[in-house]
Amino acid sequence: MVDIDSRKLRLAMVGGGPGAGIARAHRSAAFMDGEYELVAGAFSSDPAKSKAMAKPLYIDPARAYGSWQEMLETENKLPADKRPDAVSIVTPNHMHYGPAKMALELGFHVIMDKPITVTLEEALDLRETVKKTGRVLALTHPYASCATAKLARDMIKAGHIGKVRKVVVEYPQGWLYRLFEAEKGNKAAAWRTDPKLAGSGSVGDIGTHAANLSETITGLKITSVAADVGTIVEGRLAALARWEGGVRGSVQASQVSTGEGNGLDIRVYGDKAGLHWRHEDLDFLTLIYQDKPAERWHRNTDWANAISPSAARVSRCYAYHPEGYLEEFANVYYNAAMAIRCVEAGRTPGELDLDFPNVEDGIRGLAFVQACLESSRNNSAWTDIIRY
Amino acid sequence: MVDIDSRKLRLAMVGGGPGAGIARAHRSAAFMDGEYELVAGAFSSDPAKSKAMAKPLYIDPARAYGSWQEMLETENKLPADKRPDAVSIVTPNHMHYGPAKMALELGFHVIMDKPITVTLEEALDLRETVKKTGRVLALTHPYASCATAKLARDMIKAGHIGKVRKVVVEYPQGWLYRLFEAEKGNKAAAWRTDPKLAGSGSVGDIGTHAANLSETITGLKITSVAADVGTIVEGRLAALARWEGGVRGSVQASQVSTGEGNGLDIRVYGDKAGLHWRHEDLDFLTLIYQDKPAERWHRNTDWANAISPSAARVSRCYAYHPEGYLEEFANVYYNAAMAIRCVEAGRTPGELDLDFPNVEDGIRGLAFVQACLESSRNNSAWTDIIRY
Amino acid sequence: MVDIDSRKLRLAMVGGGPGAGIARAHRSAAFMDGEYELVAGAFSSDPAKSKAMAKPLYIDPARAYGSWQEMLETENKLPADKRPDAVSIVTPNHMHYGPAKMALELGFHVIMDKPITVTLEEALDLRETVKKTGRVLALTHPYASCATAKLARDMIKAGHIGKVRKVVVEYPQGWLYRLFEAEKGNKAAAWRTDPKLAGSGSVGDIGTHAANLSETITGLKITSVAADVGTIVEGRLAALARWEGGVRGSVQASQVSTGEGNGLDIRVYGDKAGLHWRHEDLDFLTLIYQDKPAERWHRNTDWANAISPSAARVSRCYAYHPEGYLEEFANVYYNAAMAIRCVEAGRTPGELDLDFPNVEDGIRGLAFVQACLESSRNNSAWTDIIRY
């Protein structure tokens, strides 16, 4: 029998039918480094649609299912040289919990889109399930997973900007600037703007990315927020925020910032320097100083790699050759693969192997959303984020 | 006798001794368009220092005074062909009110640095004095006076971005990132960080620029704030804000954002487009859309001038030839000169002549500061800005 | 038996041993869209090193060879359900011709790194071989293959900038600024700076990218050059150039532009507008006008896709979500896969399928190098580029 380190990991997918853009990103990410092969899928709840995906994805049509329950049950019984190692979950938010729970309990590793679940209870339950089963659960927060976000984190950890004082993080998008949810056929808009399905509009959909990015890069948890959650067309978040250690600043996210594409942007100010990262320029970090010229750092340079082995590891391209959005997802898939291989082979995963967002990040995100909504209901009163 | 339209306006200056950077900006601004000549000054409270400025400024040493009271009294008695028309006040904040009040009452026009005064009572009193005397009072908010800010305002007024929904305005600086006020010789830092002299730290010093810019460009008043005024080294402001018409957003200002130079930046989102202006790129406006490519507008192009005669009027350089900070001050001085000429000649100033910040902007600024400080004391509770 | 459209294409690789960066890009590109699986390789001329690559690439060690001749011969004899469909050639320049020639003659399709060969004779021979065998030969000019380069080409074709008048294309890099070739272990520098192995230094290495980009985007061939090929450390090219239709401009490339990363940049001016593309910002095109504001076009927007189905087809990520260098290679691999599938299934490939650089581009590149070197030897005299 081929040992786990001599073969690709086998992946089954939940969600990702025709036209699902995010599923395409997950698949490219899984394939890009040659670590995974796709072997099965419950691509749609419509069995015909699910089957139809088998051909363009070059998988066995017999392994394309009309329900994730059926897929997990059937695939679980396959012999060891066929059974999937991991399940990738790319369904709308309200269908994250079910397949994740079942997959973990059957012994599959899980790589899933964020938010982890719609409710905190579900997320806390997944935490227990992960603990109980010992499986890997990776959450695709792509932005905080890119090489320069890892570099930023490691530069701050190493003291390059001094003691952190202030954080300004923003995530403006514009695509919901009109009532797209009223328009037929915009499925992506439809479930995202239905609170029962998505959780909490923009706060949950992209506010959690902004919050997660700030916590990842600074290494500091947000402790409380004074939030204003607006309802122009749909949710929009503006929050004053405090992080551990007396750090102050703001977190903003919106999907009605007309004209904005995907403008995630963070600035962190320490007592020695400021650091600026923005997603549209994701190969670079800008470091600004009061006592010398501003610097533009590119990932995968000798000087960046000397500070951040984590960033070096996930830099596929030479310095000054752009990387993109798919690579961010691929960073999660790659490190998760390394962790899964360790778990399967009985080795302890290293720190670099575990450098991906996990169930704790998922719980933090939901607690952040909870606090924002509560603050907004209470006239933007400062509200603590509960540590679960 | 030479009529007012056939000669330069005569200007006396209060403040602006050796090394005063802002006074140099005021003088260049006054001179640039050939509308003013400097004839007198109370450049320093030290008579010798004041006298010493006469030579490099090429004015009559007899007209350099050691006190502004003395200057105003003496110069006021000069014959009509020598007496100054206007007084420029460039002293630290706590010395704005006195000379402004006296100058107006003696019949001089006033061009003064912001904030208008340290207290609201003083500002309200100046409003009455202006009303009573019929003199021109211009306040140098340079940023909101640049050509592209006027263009932005006129584009929004003309409907180019649709109904305004959201505003994000920020003003990060870094120069107080260390306890400069503790260092000898940094006079600029010293008075700015002494609340008795400056009013209210960064909130008053630069927060008012941010607030004023947002009100000028959108044409909407800020109605309430939920503010967090921090004390890292000195004042720092982060506020959720609401503008007239249900517009929401945020206002942030800081002088401890290490590495930042003078990063005033505003984004306004309407239901048709978004608009982005930033001071480091002050010849351009960026318009962003969901349904067509983003556009970069330069001031003084045919298409910009067709929308904004106000911007066209103060564009001294061809399109694509940069303008700067001095031109922003000069825009205030130029329009004020036009208004002064009208008043002196008995004409009614036109709308373009009056396109400069005035006593009302000064009062708005102080009311904004008042509300921010009150909100911050009340755990960032939403606090209305009083309309005086 | 599984038909060609229901399975991944099987790929064998020549070159790409440990540490070969460009091979990693080729593999990620081949895998990214799920169109290829790697089944064999002659990764190194050292059989042990070649074998060692089998494990991290998860291929059968029996199919890792110490010579490409051995690989091609052995793999060619495998049964139809195992035999590779295509060969990817990622060796240094002087080892392109041999494996390409042999692979084509054995009936394999070929995807190969540029320059196609070291000599024109070899390239012309490959042209004949392609014609004779009917196989697909794709050449990885990544830059001209990115979505926005395709968009630029299609916008120019559709008249968006009017009649082309002027072209300025540049490719500055800095990595050879010191005599890296003298340093041990810098294998990439070593062969690139040895004219026998690389062909012609920077002219061939990156000058051909610049020339190819200009011809691809404008749709016009370069007809003559007046070139200065310098020898600071190594080759450096500056050339005045003329394109078909009386277009004039310049082509520059250098690997000793200290501090430059990978700054490929082209500006094309027509009689209606100018167009600017630069590789460090590869998701955007800038269109500039004399009679309206400049525009920033992002790939994969509705308005861009309406102009360029070719660009739309290779845009994997949503607009405003960055793509990168790997995607550029993947665009070649993807379209080549579509063409290969057609050829294998007896269908005629469509225009979009064939949208990748081919043997003609390779020949053009070598003719360009030839003319530049000749012009430079002749005191930069204008020299025609021969049409082979």
Add this chain to the structure above:
Amino acid sequence: MVDIDSRKLRLAMVGGGPGAGIARAHRSAAFMDGEYELVAGAFSSDPAKSKAMAKPLYIDPARAYGSWQEMLETENKLPADKRPDAVSIVTPNHMHYGPAKMALELGFHVIMDKPITVTLEEALDLRETVKKTGRVLALTHPYASCATAKLARDMIKAGHIGKVRKVVVEYPQGWLYRLFEAEKGNKAAAWRTDPKLAGSGSVGDIGTHAANLSETITGLKITSVAADVGTIVEGRLAALARWEGGVRGSVQASQVSTGEGNGLDIRVYGDKAGLHWRHEDLDFLTLIYQDKPAERWHRNTDWANAISPSAARVSRCYAYHPEGYLEEFANVYYNAAMAIRCVEAGRTPGELDLDFPNVEDGIRGLAFVQACLESSRNNSAWTDIIRY
């Protein structure tokens, strides 16, 4: 009698009638630092038009003349406390030589727009006249006079980028993209495109700016060119060039680069670093390295001023507060004023006082144009620039 250091310099202007944009720039530049007052003018060859300028410029109508000869003769006879010190020449190119020659011979200092004259003979004659009269002649090359160009020059002189190897300088504009000269009323286009009046189209008009900038910043003279002077609509220059010390590169200029505003841009590469300056971003220099992050230098920072006292002296605004095109002209006027004061007071001007373009730069410019035109006529053969 008031000594020269206690009064403004008196300036007379040749040219600058209604609508003359460049004259406005000269006047703002002269006024900005308070060093000059305008006292007379031959603003137009139409006496009525010239008189009409007296009122908006607030000068004595008696001193507005219909011919420069009349003005120079009349003003020269005024008593010492009225007679102008200097003459500013802002006429079209073919009217530079006459008034400059006469003004110098009458003992006036001269500040004049470029190109110095239309022919080399005239320029060489002015050199002799300057030598003979001992008067100051300053030439307004604004771009090379801005603070960051001075900083760039002083950084290179101090070795910050090592030994210079390569230069790429470009000056694209688009405003002549259509046959504006055929349109009535575009006076600026009319004389610029008439070779008898302007000298040599774009080569002389903006090519000389590019060449001058490269020589100023690098401190190295251009020794030879291989040039292609095109005639799309009007002149356009592309030239391979060699500078002293074996430096190679290119110089390009065009006024038909549709959509370009005023894109003067230079990159200089040394053996340690590269330096990038562009006019649209004139407060910054970018330094790029192979062994550390790129740096953005702003003028008037402590670290910049430590390297360049020349740049520090002409930085009117704080760091990170933009300067513009007018300040560039003002830098010439300011330093010229310092030099004039020295000459008048019998002091030897210091190095900083003389830091402005002069008659030698004018001659260099014409020699550059001469060589470009000759090279272009000779099929772009390498042609030496004659040192006069």
